[in-house]
Amino acid sequence: MTSPRRERADAARNRMKILTAAAEIVATHGVEGLSMAEVAAAAGVGVGTLYRRFGDRSGLAYALIDEREREFQTAFIEGPPPLGPGVEAPARIRAFLHALTDRTVEQLDLLLMAETAAPLARFGGAYDGYHAHLSMLIAQARPGADAYVLADALLAPLAAPLLAHRLRDHGVTAERVKGGLDDLLAAFTTRTPGAP
Amino acid sequence: MTSPRRERADAARNRMKILTAAAEIVATHGVEGLSMAEVAAAAGVGVGTLYRRFGDRSGLAYALIDEREREFQTAFIEGPPPLGPGVEAPARIRAFLHALTDRTVEQLDLLLMAETAAPLARFGGAYDGYHAHLSMLIAQARPGADAYVLADALLAPLAAPLLAHRLRDHGVTAERVKGGLDDLLAAFTTRTPGAP
DNA sequence: CCCTTATCCGGAATCAGTTCCGTTTAAACA
DNA sequence: TGTTTAAACGGAACTGATTCCGGATAAGGG
Numbered sequence: 001m002t003s004p005r006r007e008r009a010d011a012a013r014n015r016m017k018i019l020t021a022a023a024e025i026v027a028t029h030g031v032e033g034l035s036m037a038e039v040a041a042a043a044g045v046g047v048g049t050l051y052r053r054f055g056d057r058s059g060l061a062y063a064l065i066d067e068r069e070r071e072f073q074t075a076f077i078e079g080p081p082p083l084g085p086g087v088e089a090p091a092r093i094r095a096f097l098h099a100l101t102d103r104t105v106e107q108l109d110l111l112l113m114a115e116t117a118a119p120l121a122r123f124g125g126a127y128d129g130y131h132a133h134l135s136m137l138i139a140q141a142r143p144g145a146d147a148y149v150l151a152d153a154l155l156a157p158l159a160a161p162l163l164a165h166r167l168r169d170h171g172v173t174a175e176r177v178k179g180g181l182d183d184l185l186a187a188f189t190t191r192t193p194g195a196p
Numbered sequence: 197m198t199s200p201r202r203e204r205a206d207a208a209r210n211r212m213k214i215l216t217a218a219a220e221i222v223a224t225h226g227v228e229g230l231s232m233a234e235v236a237a238a239a240g241v242g243v244g245t246l247y248r249r250f251g252d253r254s255g256l257a258y259a260l261i262d263e264r265e266r267e268f269q270t271a272f273i274e275g276p277p278p279l280g281p282g283v284e285a286p287a288r289i290r291a292f293l294h295a296l297t298d299r300t301v302e303q304l305d306l307l308l309m310a311e312t313a314a315p316l317a318r319f320g321g322a323y324d325g326y327h328a329h330l331s332m333l334i335a336q337a338r339p340g341a342d343a344y345v346l347a348d349a350l351l352a353p354l355a356a357p358l359l360a361h362r363l364r365d366h367g368v369t370a371e372r373v374k375g376g377l378d379d380l381l382a383a384f385t386t387r388t389p390g391a392p
Numbered sequence: 393c394c395c396t397t398a399t400c401c402g403g404a405a406t407c408a409g410t411t412c413c414g415t416t417t418a419a420a421c422a
Numbered sequence: 423t424g425t426t427t428a429a430a431c432g433g434a435a436c437t438g439a440t441t442c443c444g445g446a447t448a449a450g451g452g
Contacts, residue, residue, distance in 0.1 A: 006449095008398095008399065008400065008447085008448055008449080009448065009449090010399095010400070010401080010447075010448070011399080011400065011401095011448095014400085014401085035437090035438060035439085036438075036439060036440080037438070037439085040402090040403090045401075045402075046401060046402030046403050047402080047403070047439090047440085048400090048401065048402055048403070048440095048441085048442085048443095049400075049401060049402070051439090051440065051441080052399095052400070052401085056439080056440075057438095057439070057440095112315065115315055115357075116312070116315045117439090119308065119311055119312045119315070119356075119357040120357055120360065120361055122357065123357075123358075123361045123365075145379055146372065146375060146376050146379065148368075149362075149368065149372055149373060149375065149376030150376050150379060150380065152353060152358060152362065152376070153352075153353040153376050153377065153380055156349075156352035156353040156355060156358055157348060157349040157352040159352060159355060159357075159358075160315075161311075161315040161316055161318065161319075161355075162319075162348060162352055162355075164316065165316055165319045166345075166348065169319075172344075172345065176342065176345055177345060179342060179345070180342050180345030180346050180348070180349055181349065183341055183342065183346060184346065184349055184380065184384060187383040187384045188380060188383045188384065204417085204418055204419080204428095204429065204430065205418065205419090206417075206418065206429095206430065206431085207418095207429080207430060207431095210430085210431085231407095231408060231409085232408075232409060232410080233408075233409085236432090236433090241431080241432075242431060242432030242433050243409090243410085243432080243433070244410095244411085244412085244413095244430090244431065244432055244433070245430075245431060245432070247409090247410065247411080248429095248430070248431085249430095252409080252410075253408095253409070253410095313409090
């Protein structure tokens with residue numbers, strides 16, 4: 001029910017080699033050095049293999065991000081509060097947006113590259129998880145609101161290109177961005193429309 | 197003091213030929229057909245000319261957008277209210293975001309292409325104008341807030357990739373997006389922190 | 393252990409964006 | 423009008439992403 005057949009041994013081995021080589025290259029030469037041909041050569045495989053496994057440049061970038069991604073997902077779904085369950089929705093929303101800000105800044109280069117290669121790739125995978133989570137919390141904090149659209153609106157300011165632009169070209173800090181989000185949230189979650 | 201020298205006649209002529217040809221191609225084959233070589237051939241110039249004039253693919257796209265852009269800028273700076281001056285800031289903010297939503301949706305293809313080609317290109321040119329305008333209005337509506345960051349946060353949900361994703365892949369309408377922004381704004385501009 | 397076949401592999405070929413550079417030309421000046 | 427020169431021109435060359443496909447090979451069945 002999960003996988004029709006297990007991944008072949010050589011395929012698994014190559015995936016590992018590729019990811020290791022790619023991580024090495026990023027560590028050494030930065031994201032700019034991460035060309036498909038380079039990675040393939042460093043991993044000792046053909047470029048075809050690389051594409052079969054990861055789809056495209058953007059897919060490779062997301063694969064590199066993936067490990068920390070899982071940790072983060074776990075943290076906000078079942079970790080300790082205020083990120084995980086155990087406190088009121090507004091506090092969790094705030095904690096989530098702050099944590100996501102840090103996470104995004106931390107891997108800004110890879111995220112930027114991934115979005116450059118395929119602008120809509122952002123909305124596959126992890127984004128859906130963020131969106132579902134935030135939608136749920138917003139629905140709790142503000143019953144009757146259009147949580148689906150609002151979740152997008154609160155996630156949007158954390159898009160890699162915008163953060164990269166402000167942080168790098170204008171000296172805005174991550175803390176200041178969080179402050180702005182808090183301001184938005186404070187007004188927004190203080191009173192729900194139909195509160196007692 | 198303005199321009200060190202006027203644009204050469206042949207250069208101006210070629211700019212026109214290029215823009216005409218590019219617009220024609222977009223109208224006929226859509227944005228996908230807008231390759232640099234195609235445009236150069238259709239305009240009867242070399243690709244070098246195209247690059248000298250517009251910098252890159254993204255620059256060409258923004259040049260195609262530019263005409264309506266000017267109209268829009270004029271409208272929100274000095275046009276009739278509620279977009280232009282004459283009403284309170286909250287109303288202008290709302291009108292501005294609604295208008296920008298429509299404008300973005302209208303030229304979604306070109307904007308998406310432009311951002312794909314150069315993800316940070318968005319933040320040159322027009323964006324600065326939007327940001328300055330919105331900052332000013334926010335500073336009026338909510339004195340003491342970090343208008344600079346908040347302006348980015350309110351502009352972010354209108355990024356082309358997000359709109360493209362929701363409108364095309366999930367059936368969300370532009371009206372619904374506006375509704376979400378209104379919801380955010382309502383809470384946000386109803387009471388200023390230090391109001392009487 | 394051998395056969396069959398779905399899967400995977402490698403790297404040449406393709407394709408589009410961008411850069412380079414020798415040549416041409418508009419336009420300022422004498 | 424002839425001269426000078428900064429600016430513009432065209433298109434070949436380069437770069438890196440992506441696609442293609444004939445040849446290898448792991449894994450299950452006899």
